[in-house]
Structure formats: C-alpha cells, structure tokens
Amino acid sequence: MSNPGILIDIRGVDRVYYDTTGRKTEALQNVNLQIRKGELISFIGPSGCGKTTLLRLIAGLDAPQAGQLLLNESPVEKPGFERGYVFQQGALFPWKTVEENIAIGLIARNVYKEKKPLVKQYIDMIGLTGFEKAYPHEISGGMAQRVAIARALINEPKVLLLDEPLGALDAFTRIDLQNTIRKIWKNTRTTIVLVTHDVDEAIYLSDRIVIMTARPGKINEIIEVKLKPERDRNDDEFIILRRRVLEKLHLAGMHIPSRLVDPVELINVLGLGEAI
Amino acid sequence: MEKNKKSKHEVLGSDIGVYWKPKSKIWVAASIATVLLALLVDVLVPNVQFVNPVSYQVFLGGFAAVLTVLWIASRYVGTIRKKLYHKAQFIFAVGIVLALWDLLTTKSGIFKLPFFPGPVQIVDVIVKERTTLLISTYYSMRLFFVGLVSGTLLGIATGILIGWYRQWYYWLFPVIKISGVIPAIAWLPIAIVLLPNSFSAGVFLIAIASWFSVAFMVSGGIASTPKVYYEAAKTLGAGESFLLFHIALPNAVPDIFSGISTATGLSFLTLIVSEMIGAKAGLGWYINWAKAWSAYDKVYASIIIMAIAFSIILAVLTVVRNYVLRWKNGIVQ
Structure with missing residues (x-):
C-alpha cells in the first residue's frame, strides 16, 4: 500500500461550502491524487474548479468534509512549516523589512540563532541583495513574490505550495520569475505544487499538469509533460502540448476563445510566427 | 529669459503647495521690521500703567536678533530658507498684533486691568514667577506622564485581551464601551474621597481617561488584522503567541498611536481640570490660585506655559510615531 515515492496522498476528498443563503457549492468532489516526491505539479482549470481549495487543504489552512490527506503517510491536520505556502498577493508583513520577512520562519520556530546565516543566503538566491532593509511597499510586485x-x-519545507503566485505580475516579470522558480526547483529538489491559470506557465514549469473541472470541482485529466529539462516556449512539442492542454480546458468549461485552439491561429495570436 | 523663468518655477514647483510663499524674499525683512516696530512702540510710547518693561524689551530684541541670524543663515541653508520664508508672513502679523496689544493696554488703558494685561506685564510675570511656574510645570508633567503611561499600558493590555480572546471580548467590551463615554473628570469626587492624596487621584483620572481610548483602538486594530497574515504566519511555523505578538500586535500599532493621540488630548483636559479642583500643585492649581488673587497676568502666563508644554509633547509624539511607523511612509491609505 505505501509507496516511498509518494509525498502527498489525497484520497476521496470532498469539500462543500455553504454561502450565507445556505446555497451549497461543491468545491471539491471525490478528489484522488498522489503527488510524488521532488516533482513540480500544477493545478489548472476554470475558476470555481477548486484548485486553490485543494492547495489550501494540503496546507492545512482548510479541512475536508470527507476523505483524507496524507503527507508522508501521516494525516494533515493543521498548517505547518513543512508545507510552505506562497499567497497570490505575497502577504508580506508590511511592518517588517525584506530580511525580517525572510527570517520570520526561523524566529517563529525558535531556530533563528543557529540558522541566521541562511537569511543572507536566501536573499542572494532570489537576487535581492541590496534590498535587505527595504520595506514591502518600497519594492515591486515581482520582488515581493521573490521574498x-x-x-x-x-x-526547508517538504513541499512548496504556490497559489497563483505570478497572477498579478506583468508578462516580463512573470517569465523572469518562472525561470527563478525552475532554477530554485532544480537546485533544491523541493516538491512544488503550483496553482495557475496560465497554460504556458504550467507547461514550462511542470512535470505533470492536473486539469480540473468546475461545479463540482474534480480532476479531469492528468497530463505528463515529457519535455527536455531545458524548455523552450517556441519548441514544436511545447506548442503541441499547449494545444492539447487548451483543448482539454476548453472541454472542461474554461472560456477560451475557440479560435485559440486552432494551432495556426494560436501561433499567430501568441506572436510565435517567426520562431517556427 | 522666458525659459529661465520656467525652469526656476519647475525647481520650486514641488514646494509651492507645501510652503507658504516660498519665493517671496520681502516678508522675512518685513517680519523683522514689525518685531522691531513692536519694540520701538514699547520704548517710545509712554506707559499709563506701571510696568517693568525690561523683560519684554529683551524678549523682542532677542526675537528680532534670532530672526536676523536665521535670515543670514537662510542664504546658505536651503531648509532654513524654506521654513523661514514659510513662517515670515505670520511673524509679520505677530509683530503688528504685539504692537497693537501693547498700545491698547499698557500704553493707553483702553482695555482695563486686571482682566486685560498687556504683553509687557505677561512677559514680566513669566520671568518674575519663573520658579513657581517651573515647579508647577514639573508637577503637572509628572502627573501627566504617570497617568498617561499607566493608562496607555493598561489600555494596551486590555485591548489585547479584548481583541484576541472571545470571552474577554464578551465580558469586557460592553464595560469599556459604556465607561468610555463617561468623561473621566466625572469620577473626580469619588477619586478624591477614595484615594490617599491628590496626586494618586489625578493619576487615576488621567489613567482612566487614556485607558479607554487606547483599549478601544488596540482591540479594533487587533481584530482587523487581515486573515491572510495569520495564514501566512501559520504556514511559516508560527504558534498562538507568535501570532499575537508578531502579527496582530504590530498590525495594531498604527491604532495604538491614534489611541494615544486621543488619550493625550483627553489627558490634557483631565489634568488641568483635576488640578484646578483637587490639587495643591501644578499649572491648573496655579491658574486657580492666581484667579483667587485676581492676578490675571499670572493666569495668562500659566496658559502660555501650558500651550508651550503641550505643543512640545504633541511634537515629540509625532516624531516618535513617524519613526515607529516608518514602514508605512508612502503607503497610500
């Protein structure tokens, strides 16, 4: 039954919400998924498909009504530092500087004294040397997400959960941060779960893409991304895969203009004509 | 020429909204002139009331001298220039008002003593009574700080309990809400009877005046902490006490300061009223004592000292606040 390669095991998870009028929303219905150690997996789907809910359940920020979530075979009950979480808007503490924000996990866990040098190391890693003393409102959105x-x-979490971390950034900053995430993943071999609504981002970064459908939130299909490690957004295989994911999402009810699914149109729309 | 003019305007453009007449050079000279005019009026026009003009004349001469020194310094130091030019027109008016006030009182007796002493008499009384005034100020400030600090600390503690724990909120919040609307000074008769001396009664009144406003703001600040901050901290390994002291409380610091600002204003009021009624020392007591002797010049002197002391306290509070909340500078609210 137990598989040493599995980090997170999600078994038959249901999550239902009731709004103030008592209306029921099935955010997740009978979700089963196994996340492997060291992989980068993304959840993609239309709004209301429960992708963020699933991420919050893994983090322990929310609890399922039915089913089980296991991390290394022990049930997830509450949030903990071994499941790092990056929120859509960063959620940096505005009264703390960049370095104080980065150090906060060490302080909260009472290991700041012995692990203090890590702060500088991580500031260097995300390329924010020189901004240690800056306050969150003094840095850009992209820098804030790096922090x-x-x-x-x-x-050093077992899994890093990223909830549309690049959703609010402009296209250039976004590509820049995608490269950073991929580099961090290669260097640290941390398992990463990414929630995104950007197909290119999912293909560029992931080993597997989980396509979800809405009402009720369910897993529709899991696509293995078998591209070479150095990925190129203009590569033929990349474009074919993009078309496949878009088709799936279209069927899954995501409102993508149908012409985008036509590969020739798609290439033109995305401005990739010269690249091919 | 035209181009030159425009660039000058652009350089100063940012100051135009902030400073009053930042370019006008004439008002500094005019302000020194009116201060000297007030001095000349006092020296040249004969008195109808018996006063000792030395202190007032030294004061005006010193004032004019300081302005002149600043005027010279302003040629070299930009920040002094901006501030001096900004204040110049106001000082100009102050000089005229002092001269008129002097003419209408000491010089003519149009406004009668003892209710309307002239500036000469008030400056003289401040200098003559400096020891009593200093001691009174010291007593007032001691009462003020002991009361405000203990009230603020109690307020922060109560605010944390109410803002953080549901059961404290349930039981204590209505009490705070109802007692908060009662002016602290209403407790004066009870405080005087129940507490051993006028000092502890004063501390009690100022403390409750500041307690409620601080507690109210702190509990509000803690309760309004965005949920995502707690969630972020929990996923970073934070426990309950970390959430309170590293997340909720720092988030409430701006509210603590607005609570302290309100508390300071209420404390000034409570301080003076409680000293006027119940105390045997302090500026409020001094006013009451001077009134009993119909020494209205001393009443005015005491009011001027209060204005100076309270303004300094508020200025220091602003500096501290801006330093502590430096992480907020530039955030558009």
Whole structure:
C-alpha cells in the first residue's frame, strides 16, 4: 500500500461550502491524487474548479468534509512549516523589512540563532541583495513574490505550495520569475505544487499538469509533460502540448476563445510566427 | 529669459503647495521690521500703567536678533530658507498684533486691568514667577506622564485581551464601551474621597481617561488584522503567541498611536481640570490660585506655559510615531 515515492496522498476528498443563503457549492468532489516526491505539479482549470481549495487543504489552512490527506503517510491536520505556502498577493508583513520577512520562519520556530546565516543566503538566491532593509511597499510586485518564496523556502519545507503566485505580475516579470522558480526547483529538489491559470506557465514549469473541472470541482485529466529539462516556449512539442492542454480546458468549461485552439491561429495570436 | 523663468518655477514647483510663499524674499525683512516696530512702540510710547518693561524689551530684541541670524543663515541653508520664508508672513502679523496689544493696554488703558494685561506685564510675570511656574510645570508633567503611561499600558493590555480572546471580548467590551463615554473628570469626587492624596487621584483620572481610548483602538486594530497574515504566519511555523505578538500586535500599532493621540488630548483636559479642583500643585492649581488673587497676568502666563508644554509633547509624539511607523511612509491609505 505505501509507496516511498509518494509525498502527498489525497484520497476521496470532498469539500462543500455553504454561502450565507445556505446555497451549497461543491468545491471539491471525490478528489484522488498522489503527488510524488521532488516533482513540480500544477493545478489548472476554470475558476470555481477548486484548485486553490485543494492547495489550501494540503496546507492545512482548510479541512475536508470527507476523505483524507496524507503527507508522508501521516494525516494533515493543521498548517505547518513543512508545507510552505506562497499567497497570490505575497502577504508580506508590511511592518517588517525584506530580511525580517525572510527570517520570520526561523524566529517563529525558535531556530533563528543557529540558522541566521541562511537569511543572507536566501536573499542572494532570489537576487535581492541590496534590498535587505527595504520595506514591502518600497519594492515591486515581482520582488515581493521573490521574498514570499524565499520566506517559505528558508524553512526547508517538504513541499512548496504556490497559489497563483505570478497572477498579478506583468508578462516580463512573470517569465523572469518562472525561470527563478525552475532554477530554485532544480537546485533544491523541493516538491512544488503550483496553482495557475496560465497554460504556458504550467507547461514550462511542470512535470505533470492536473486539469480540473468546475461545479463540482474534480480532476479531469492528468497530463505528463515529457519535455527536455531545458524548455523552450517556441519548441514544436511545447506548442503541441499547449494545444492539447487548451483543448482539454476548453472541454472542461474554461472560456477560451475557440479560435485559440486552432494551432495556426494560436501561433499567430501568441506572436510565435517567426520562431517556427 | 522666458525659459529661465520656467525652469526656476519647475525647481520650486514641488514646494509651492507645501510652503507658504516660498519665493517671496520681502516678508522675512518685513517680519523683522514689525518685531522691531513692536519694540520701538514699547520704548517710545509712554506707559499709563506701571510696568517693568525690561523683560519684554529683551524678549523682542532677542526675537528680532534670532530672526536676523536665521535670515543670514537662510542664504546658505536651503531648509532654513524654506521654513523661514514659510513662517515670515505670520511673524509679520505677530509683530503688528504685539504692537497693537501693547498700545491698547499698557500704553493707553483702553482695555482695563486686571482682566486685560498687556504683553509687557505677561512677559514680566513669566520671568518674575519663573520658579513657581517651573515647579508647577514639573508637577503637572509628572502627573501627566504617570497617568498617561499607566493608562496607555493598561489600555494596551486590555485591548489585547479584548481583541484576541472571545470571552474577554464578551465580558469586557460592553464595560469599556459604556465607561468610555463617561468623561473621566466625572469620577473626580469619588477619586478624591477614595484615594490617599491628590496626586494618586489625578493619576487615576488621567489613567482612566487614556485607558479607554487606547483599549478601544488596540482591540479594533487587533481584530482587523487581515486573515491572510495569520495564514501566512501559520504556514511559516508560527504558534498562538507568535501570532499575537508578531502579527496582530504590530498590525495594531498604527491604532495604538491614534489611541494615544486621543488619550493625550483627553489627558490634557483631565489634568488641568483635576488640578484646578483637587490639587495643591501644578499649572491648573496655579491658574486657580492666581484667579483667587485676581492676578490675571499670572493666569495668562500659566496658559502660555501650558500651550508651550503641550505643543512640545504633541511634537515629540509625532516624531516618535513617524519613526515607529516608518514602514508605512508612502503607503497610500
């Protein structure tokens, strides 16, 4: 039954919400998923498909009504530092500087004294040397997300949960941070779970893409991304895969203009004509 | 020429909204002139009331001298120039008012003593009574700080309990809400009877005046901490006490300061009223004592000292607040 390669085991998980009028929303219905140690897996799907809910359940920020979530075979009951979480808007503490924000996990766990040098190491790793004393409102959105990632990683978590961390960033910053995430993943071999609504981002970063459908939130299909480690967004295989994911999402009810699914149109729309 | 003019305007452009007449050079000279005018009026026009003009004349001469020194310094130091130019027109008016006030009182007796002493008499009384005034100020400040600090600490503690624990909120919040609307000074008769001396009664009144406003703001600040901060801290390994002292409390610090600002204002009021009624020392007591002797010049002197002392306290509070909340500078609220 137990498999040493599995880090997180999600078994038959249901999560239902009731709004103030008592109306029921099935955010997740009978979700089964096994996340392997060291992989980078993304959840993608239309809004309301429960991708963020699933991530919050793994983090222990929310609890399922039915089913089980196991991390290394022990049930997830509450949030903990071994499951680092990066929120959509960073959620940096505005009264703390960049280095204080990064150090907060060490302080909370009472290991700051012995692990203090890590702070500088992680600031260097995310390329924010020189901004140690800056306050969150003084840095850009992209820098803030780098700090949020470093803040979670300094605890050396078993899994890093990223909840649309690049959703609010402009296209250039986003690509830049995607490269950073991939580099961090290669260097640390931390298991990463990424929630995204960006197909390219999912393909560029992941080993597996979990496509979800809404109402009720379910896993529709899991696509293995078998691309070479050095990924190229203009590669033929990348474009074919993109088309496949888009088709699946379209069927799953995500509102993508149908013309985007036509590969020739897609190439033109994405401005990739010259690259091929 | 035209181009030159425009660039000058652009350089100063950022100051125009902030400073009053930042470019006008004439008002500094005019302000020194009116201060000297007030001095000349006092020296040249004969008195109808018996006063000792030395202190007032030294004061005006010193004032004019300081302005002149600043005027010279302003040619070299930009920050002094901006502030001096900003204040110049106001000082100009102050000089005229002092001269008129002097003419209407000491010089003519149009406004009668003892209710309307002239500036000469008030400056003279401040200098003559400096020891009593200093001691009174010291007593007032001691009462003020002991009361405000203990009230603020109690307020922060109560605010944390109410903002953090549901059962404290349930039982204590209505009490705070109802007692908070009662002006602290209403407790004066009870405080005087129940507490051993006027000092502890004063501390008690100022402490409760500041307690409620601080407690109210702190509990609100803690309760309004965004949920995502708690969630972020929990996923970083934070426990309950970490959430309170590293997340909720820092988030409430801006509210603590607005609570302290309100508390300071209420404390000034409570301080003076309680000293006027129940105390045997302090500026409030001094006012009451001077009134009994119809020495209204001393009443005015005491009021001026209060204005100076309270303004300094508020200025220091602002500096401390800006330093502690430096992480907020530039955040648009």
